[in-house]
Amino acid sequence: xxxxxxxxxxxxxxxxxxxxxxxxxxxxxxxxxxxxxxxxxxxxxxxxxxxxxxxxxxxxxxxxxxxxxxxxxxxxxxxxxxxxxxxxxxxxxxxxxxxxxxxxxxxxxxxxxxxxxxxxxxxxxxxxxxxxxxxxxxxxxxxxxxxxxxxxxxxxxxxxxxxxxxxxxxxxxxxxxxxxxxxxxxxxxxxxxxxxxxxxxxxxxxxxxxxxxxxxxxxxxxxxxxxxxxxxxxxxxxxxxxxxxxxxxxxxxxxxxxxxxxxxxxxxxxxxxxxxxxxxxxxxxxxxxxxxxxxxxxxxxxxxxxxxxxxxxxxxxxxxxxxxxxxxxxxxxxxxxxxxxxxxxxxxxxxxxxxxxxxxxxxxxxxxxxxxxxxxxxxxxxxxxxxxxxxxxxxxxxxxxxxxxxxxxxxxxxxx
Amino acid sequence: xxxxxxxxxxxxxxxxxxxxxxxxxxxxxxxxxxxxxxxxxxxxxxxxxxxxxxxxxxxxxxxxxxxxxxxxxxxxxxxxxxxxxxxxxxxxxxxxxxxxxxxxxxxxxxxxxxxxxxxxxxxxxxxxxxxxxxxxxxxxxxxxxxxxxxxxxxxxxxxxxxxxxxxxxxxxxxxxxxxxxxxxxxxxxxxxxxxxxxxxxxxxxxxxxxxxxxxxxxxxxxxxxxxxxxxxxxxxxxxxxxxxxxxxxxxxxxxxxxxxxxxxxxxxxxxxxxxxxxxxxxxxxxxxxxxxxxxxxxxxxxxxxxxxxxxxxxxxxxxxxxxxxxxxxxxxxxxxxxxxxxxxxxxxxxxxxxxxxxxxxxxxxxxxxxxxxxxxxxxxxxxxxxxxxxxxxxxxxxxxxxxxxxxxxxxxxxxx
Numbered sequence: 001x002x003x004x005x006x007x008x009x010x011x012x013x014x015x016x017x018x019x020x021x022x023x024x025x026x027x028x029x030x031x032x033x034x035x036x037x038x039x040x041x042x043x044x045x046x047x048x049x050x051x052x053x054x055x056x057x058x059x060x061x062x063x064x065x066x067x068x069x070x071x072x073x074x075x076x077x078x079x080x081x082x083x084x085x086x087x088x089x090x091x092x093x094x095x096x097x098x099x100x101x102x103x104x105x106x107x108x109x110x111x112x113x114x115x116x117x118x119x120x121x122x123x124x125x126x127x128x129x130x131x132x133x134x135x136x137x138x139x140x141x142x143x144x145x146x147x148x149x150x151x152x153x154x155x156x157x158x159x160x161x162x163x164x165x166x167x168x169x170x171x172x173x174x175x176x177x178x179x180x181x182x183x184x185x186x187x188x189x190x191x192x193x194x195x196x197x198x199x200x201x202x203x204x205x206x207x208x209x210x211x212x213x214x215x216x217x218x219x220x221x222x223x224x225x226x227x228x229x230x231x232x233x234x235x236x237x238x239x240x241x242x243x244x245x246x247x248x249x250x251x252x253x254x255x256x257x258x259x260x261x262x263x264x265x266x267x268x269x270x271x272x273x274x275x276x277x278x279x280x281x282x283x284x285x286x287x288x289x290x291x292x293x294x295x296x297x298x299x300x301x302x303x304x305x306x307x308x309x310x311x312x313x314x315x316x317x318x319x320x321x322x323x324x325x326x327x328x329x330x331x332x333x334x335x336x337x338x339x340x341x342x343x344x345x346x347x348x349x350x351x352x353x354x355x356x357x358x359x360x361x362x363x364x365x366x367x368x369x370x371x372x373x374x375x376x377x378x379x380x381x382x383x384x385x386x387x388x389x390x391x392x393x394x395x396x397x398x399x400x401x402x403x404x405x406x407x408x409x410x411x412x413x414x415x416x
Numbered sequence: 417x418x419x420x421x422x423x424x425x426x427x428x429x430x431x432x433x434x435x436x437x438x439x440x441x442x443x444x445x446x447x448x449x450x451x452x453x454x455x456x457x458x459x460x461x462x463x464x465x466x467x468x469x470x471x472x473x474x475x476x477x478x479x480x481x482x483x484x485x486x487x488x489x490x491x492x493x494x495x496x497x498x499x500x501x502x503x504x505x506x507x508x509x510x511x512x513x514x515x516x517x518x519x520x521x522x523x524x525x526x527x528x529x530x531x532x533x534x535x536x537x538x539x540x541x542x543x544x545x546x547x548x549x550x551x552x553x554x555x556x557x558x559x560x561x562x563x564x565x566x567x568x569x570x571x572x573x574x575x576x577x578x579x580x581x582x583x584x585x586x587x588x589x590x591x592x593x594x595x596x597x598x599x600x601x602x603x604x605x606x607x608x609x610x611x612x613x614x615x616x617x618x619x620x621x622x623x624x625x626x627x628x629x630x631x632x633x634x635x636x637x638x639x640x641x642x643x644x645x646x647x648x649x650x651x652x653x654x655x656x657x658x659x660x661x662x663x664x665x666x667x668x669x670x671x672x673x674x675x676x677x678x679x680x681x682x683x684x685x686x687x688x689x690x691x692x693x694x695x696x697x698x699x700x701x702x703x704x705x706x707x708x709x710x711x712x713x714x715x716x717x718x719x720x721x722x723x724x725x726x727x728x729x730x731x732x733x734x735x736x737x738x739x740x741x742x743x744x745x746x747x748x749x750x751x752x753x754x755x756x757x758x759x760x761x762x763x764x765x766x767x768x769x770x771x772x773x774x775x776x777x778x779x780x781x782x783x784x785x786x787x788x789x790x791x792x793x794x795x796x797x798x799x800x801x802x803x804x805x806x807x808x809x810x811x812x813x814x815x816x817x818x819x820x821x822x823x824x825x826x827x828x829x830x831x832x
Binding site: 016019054057059062064067068076078079080081082083084086093094096098143145 | 469470472476480481484487494495510559
């Protein structure tokens with residue numbers, strides 16, 4: 001199986017020179033005998049311009065019209081890349097979502113792909129024609145253009161790879177997935193491989209290398225996903241043997257030497273809400289979290305402290321930073337019903353997470369995290385865990401210290 | 417029949433403010449009880465940008481990819497106008513060429529419309545929903561986007577009006593069709609009505625109010641076509657009775673008081689080629705015009721003077737200014753075969769034409785033209801005529817003088 005889907009994001013196709021660079025990456029893979037489809041985003045900045053026009057056009061948001069407008073960005077890039085490839089004597093044609101078609105559900109602006117009729121493009125790829133596909137878009141059940149939401153081109157690429165039974169290479173502006181943010185931790189190490197599950201946690205915690213939904217799709221359809229840099233020199237990148245650059249996102253079975261902890265992620269997009277001296281009576285949680293849920297505000301971590309006399313409790317929870325103001329408003333409006341004395345909100349918090357499939361079989365991972373932070377006098381304000389992740393909420397001033405300390409404690413530092 | 421197709425060009429939708437102005441024109445017609453479709457061009461400048469990108473992408477010109485790229489301009493405008501209309505509480509949706517579909521032939525980049533399935537949009541218009549249609553584009557037999565060539569949105573509008581059995585209003589940056597260019601002849605008069613045939617001559621002679629193909633289509637399908645300004649204040653334009661602004665392009669039967677001459681047109685896009693002392697032998701015309709035709713150079717006027725001795729002849733013809741260099745090269749390369757002494761080219765010429773359906777039944781129109789020019793000492797270098805048109809080639813320095821003199825001579829001057 002030598003079908004390959006390559007995906008290039010907006011910064012990789014920002015102008016004609018970069019599109020020519022993309023074409024050289026494609027040529028390398030074609031020359032190596034691969035049957036290639038390329039998924040492209042809009043030129044960087046174009047989508048923002050189109051969104052701004054749509055917003056300026058009307059306060060009334062008809063997502064179907066919004067989609068018709070913003071989907072043009074990818075249409076332009078797909079045509080331009082096909083032209084550039086043809087100019088390099090590579091057989092190529094562009095495909096729009098409605099032409100393949102990539103069928104989606106009816107949720108315009110954030111549609112999900114439900115089906116891809118990949119026979120025709122697959123056949124043409126096998127005959128040597130490069131399929132250049134406009135990402136981020138499909139055809140809704142209303143026969144209109146439907147977009148997949150921001151970052152949707154990653155999802156287009158993975159879904160196409162699944163439908164074409166192909167590998168998928170996501171080209172981005174970093175050269176792979178790191179153990180943690182290299183801008184903060186200089187000893188961060190690039191991972192050769194990472195499991196779908198771990199990547200999913202990393203992505204949802206704000207490591208912006210891949211879009212969460214695309215990792216989910218890759219995991220479900222078991223699409224081998226490689227993250228690599230579009231800024232590598234296309235001609236000198238070594239493609240022989242297994243020495244391919246970047247990070248492979250794959251099934252955990254395919255990772256021979258699995259570390260207990262694979263990475264440390266963090267998210268600054270958190271806000272803390274604290275209700276002091278809440279009357280501790282039956283149903284109080286429902287009275288607090290019911291209205292939040294009705295307002296479509298997701299609550300992440302929750303900590304409840306019972307006071308000495310058992311009549312009052314302090315309650316802390318976190319929401320996305322963007323939801324803080326709305327959350328405070330909802331709680332204020334329900335004050336009479338909830339019965340609390342004081343309400344405070346803060347964005348001076350960060351969620352730090354230790355991620356690793358190995359946790360399932362290794363004890364002591366959490367204990368090491370708490371001890372490491374305690375040694376640095378970093379106070380833990382809340383904790384959540386999943387099977388392969390432990391997250392703590394701490395004062396955001398300690399972000400760098402916490403990341404570096406944990407990175408060292410779990411033996412992730414690069415050898416110097 | 418109160419279906420109406422309104423068409424707005426690139427300068428009329430150049431930014432959101434102008435698009436809002438367009439929406440007010442649409443609202444006026446909706447409020448007056450019309451069932452409205454709106455055909456829009458790309459925002460002024462957008463198509464140029466897209467064409468520039470496509471040219472930069474590759475010297476190899478795949479018109480199918482070019483079409484995929486440039487058709488996005490109209491797609492953006494159609495979505496934006498639909499959003500603006502919705503914001504004004506007017507039911508509206510955008511339609512792309514492939515959605516209706518507007519079926520075209522396979523000549524990408526300059527496709528002709530072959531069929532429009534107008535039942536669905538017609539039904540929705542009758543139910544009160546404004547159809548906002550991306551102009552300039554259709555669906556080719558290869559299931560790909562096909563564009564109609566520059567100015568194609570006029571043709572989209574007329575073809576839709578024919579399919580919808582609707583009237584057609586073309587909004588442009590001038591307020592109608594004039595007897596001649598008002599920038600040159602201050603006494604030029606706006607025509608209330610002009611016949612299709614006359615408009616066709618005007619358009620093909622460079623009066624850029626309407627695209628020639630759209631006039632042709634309107635004539636064939638007998639679509640009543642009104643040319644009017646998008647810069648009129650949408651709210652104060654008088655729509656009562658017959659007092660609609662602009663010029664109606666219609667069947668000659670509908671013009672009660674037909675003038676003998678309706679207008680004076682001119683074209684500066686002409687070049688003159690003269691071959692001096694050509695050997696006058698059988699087949700000489702074929703030897704000259706054969707190679708030109710093979711190079712796809714259209715020859716317009718031809719004048720041949722036989723010299724005194726009958727052995728040599730001078731031959732003058734005109735081509736489009738853009739073709740002059742190529743034409744000279746073709747003639748030079750065939751010099752041995754043609755046998756001539758001297759070859760000259762000049763762009764210092766202008767073609768001035770007197771146009772009028774009334775010529776068919778009135779003698780003396782040509783004589784008046786020649787006498788008027790002679791009175792001004794303007795030398796006629798070549799002449800062509802058709803049933804409703806007399807064209808002369810003159811030195812371009814006399815353009816203004818010729819236009820003003822003829823305008824007065826045929827009684828076209830506005831009353832002061």
